[in-house]
Amino acid sequence: MPPTRRRPLRTLSAALVAVLVPLLAALTLTAPPAAARADAVPAATLTEVTGFGENPSNLQMYVYVPAGVAEHPAVVVAVHYCTGSGPAMYSGTEWASLADSHGFVVIYPSVTRASKCFDVSSPQALRRGGGSDPVGIKSMIDWVVRTYDADTSRIYATGISSGAMMTNVLLGDYPDVFAAGAAFSGVPFGCFATTDGSEWNSACSGGTVIRTPQQWGDLARAAYPGYTGPRPRMQLWHGTADDTLRYPNFGEEIKQWTNVLGVSQTPAVTDSPQSGWTRTRYGATGDRAPVEAISLQGVGHNLYTWGMASRALTFFGLDGSTGPGPDPQPGACRVQATTNAWNTGLTGSITITNTGTSTLTGWQLGFTLPAGQTITGGWGATYSPTSGAVTAVNASYNGTLAPGANVTIGYQATHTGNSSAPTGFTLNGSACTAG
Structure with a gap:
């Protein structure tokens, strides 16, 4: 078997330089030094x-x-x-x-x-x-x-x-x-x-x-x-x-x-x-x-x-104060709420979407009803109290909410003129995006 020919060291060095120089040039262009x-x-x-x-x-x-x-x-x-x-x-x-x-x-x-x-x-x-x-x-x-x-x-x-x-x-x-x-x-x-x-x-x-x-x-x-x-x-x-x-x-x-x-x-x-x-x-x-x-x-x-x-x-929050940080921001949940009103009554529909990355096992949805509205009945959750700041707790059959999944709940209420949808939604204590 003929002996293996070895590439001269200078040839290897030249090849290495040919590869490294463009790479270093690219890095210099895309990431200027801090002083620059x-x-x-x-x-x-x-x-x-x-x-x-x-x-x-x-x-x-x-x-x-x-x-x-x-x-x-x-x-x-x-x-x-x-x-x-x-x-x-x-x-x-x-x-x-x-x-x-x-x-x-x-x-x-x-x-x-x-x-x-x-x-x-x-x-x-x-x-x-x-x-x-x-x-x-x-x-x-x-x-x-x-x-x-x-x-x-x-x-x-x-x-x-x-x-x-x-x-x-x-x-x-x-x-x-x-x-x-x-x-x-x-x-x-x-x-x-x-x-x-x-x-x-x-x-x-x-x-x-x-x-x-x-x-x-x-x-x-x-x-x-x-x-x-x-x-x-x-x-x-x-x-x-x-x-x-x-x-x-x-x-x-x-x-x-x-x-x-x-x-x-x-x-x-x-x-x-x-x-x-x-x-x-x-x-x-x-x-x-x-x-x-x-x-x-x-x-x-x-x-x-x-x-x-x-x-x-x-x-x-840029003044260097040591006070409390920002309150939790929306992102783990999204809520869409609508109402359908007549005379002094209405029905409300609320769809909750888990936009987080973890499955929820058991949920509580907090929201605020407009003044003058009182819940008289509901489905998909239990509601307490019936006016003001309300908490809706999941039913036995819809308590698990996987990432990306949603559930719709509803209620019937009376109103004294303001039939708007509720606001201020939180899911298990975290603020939700409305809409």
């Missing part, structure tokens, strides 16, 4: 970023990165008012100074269209990935996440007037992106909807668009059909004397976000943190309740003043 990420924009300086990604409505992106940016920073998107701009939002609010103190990154989107108002009305803006301004803002967030290895579980939106309306839109379009929002003088998601190309909806701005909580919740959920994961918390601010986006919009926002988050419309606590302010919290009593609403007596549309961003920061 930190120098992407000048520190502690408002900087415009171009070429950040898909941007169908030609928004400008401004970003502020503090000198002490955290290793995996949170991100706050601060959205300006009509006639404003990203630089105006930077200079007119304290978000940059708060970023200096807490190490997060601030994105300031800026409109280039003549009105300087954000698109919160077109069909494209009111659905996930539909186009227009929300898509451009999502691209800005993606740029910051890539560039600074930002914490995707701590991304927040806030805005004033047109920016407050966009905050509502962003949380509806991208519930999987945002952890919470704070809207200063806004309107509910979908309230400003138009189909004629107009940016303005006079019925909504005048406070005459009134819907049920379920209808408002359905509008927000329709922006991302099929989504059943956690929903972002919402903080709402409004002045009672607002003559631009009138005060009834505040109540409609509360209806919408309590429904979206599956919590009762009855406040868990009401207080006055400052003279002339009434603060209501829904679903919990702490600083990070699912919904927090602050009404300012006698204050007009331009309600934002220095110091309010700090309160939003506390609601977001």
